[in-house]
Amino acid sequence: MxxxxxxxxxxxxxxxxxxxxxxxxxxxxxxxxxxxxxxxxxxxxxxxxxxxxxxxxxxxxxxxxxxxxFRETHHADVLENWGMLWIFHSIMIFLLCLLTQVMSWEGLRDHVWYMSVWSVGLVTWGAALWQLRKAAGPVLFVERQIAHAWAAGVCASIAMFWIEWLIPLEALTLSPAVAVAAGMVMVFKAGILSGRFYGWAALNFAAAIIMPLVPRVSILLFGAVSALSFFVPGVKYYRQRKARIT
Structure with a gap:
């Protein structure tokens, strides 16, 4: 000294x-x-x-x-509980968007198809994901806050399809709004968990701007960006948890 x-x-x-x-x-x-x-x-x-x-x-x-x-907050440790779950979630999001894009390519224009796929898909998966987390151990209050933010994003995504139907607009016209909702969820996570999520928020907002320019692959673009937003942090915190345990 x-x-x-x-x-x-x-x-x-x-x-x-x-x-x-x-x-x-x-x-x-x-x-x-x-x-x-x-x-x-x-x-x-x-x-x-x-x-x-x-x-x-x-x-x-x-x-x-x-x-x-961009630093991590003192709540960041809870992300270790979600590493593997976010990896699964990224796969599900990409597959959902891929299915939606294929439906569009096949010429499906009926709003009911899209409302059904996204409503049933997201709600069912969200319930399953939450049960998997609860089975792994006690759920902290901050995790419930994040779950509420994610649920808000899900509601916004599903509402987009209903709004298209009620106006009416052609199916998937408002799909960039889904990327905006996803970016807002990332901002919420950045403030509570880690500032690095600001980067993922910016990527989702950028995707929302680009999507109207590439309508043939707009939903697939969002699926790729959203999946990466969960997959990369998921791998990081899964490895971190694994290293800590071993």
Whole structure:
């Protein structure tokens, strides 16, 4: 400690939060003027950290802002419970969109077909997915919050088909709205779980803009983007859980 710089805690334990590491390193600074001026200042920083507020030990600037925006929250650990389930979900979403696209290619224009496939498919799969999660162990409150966000996205997707029928519009005319709903769910997950979901939200919003330009494959495009939005995080947290257990 007297001759060398302190080892950053994240080098010893990668799961240590970045801002908590900054607080620890500020306490260990050699120049007294770079440390906390009092125990009260340290306590205030710890309280700010616990409340999810910016801490005085954190550097400022664009780089830090971006790092903070995309960091994981203290709820991110629950994602390990969903790794494999999200992999399954990504496959289901892609298959549902593939089926929908094939129906369109085959010339099906009756709204009832699309309303039935998406309503029955999403509701049945959502119920099955939730039962699989409950069978794996106790469900945390934050997981219920995420489930409500996902359910809202499902309701928006199904409502899109009903709106097309009631206006009426040609089937799948409003399909880009499904990608918008999916992006909104990702924004919700980014705020609660990990800022990395902002990237997936942006990808879904981009897909919504592109879909009207490629009507022949619009639903398939959304299926690929939505599937990746669940598959990539699913693989990450499945491996993380597996590594922790072993």
């Amino acid at each position: 007297l001759e060398q710089e302190p080892v950053p805690p994240r080098q010893l334990n990668a799961t240590v939060d970045r801002e908590l590491e900054l607080i620890c390193l500020k306490c260990l600074q050699k120049p007294a003027e770079m440390r906390y001026p009092s125990a009260g200042a340290l306590a205030a920083d710890l309280e700010a950290y616990a409340a999810g507020q910016p801490v005085a030990a954190a550097p400022s600037g664009l780089r830090f802002f971006i790092a903070r925006l």
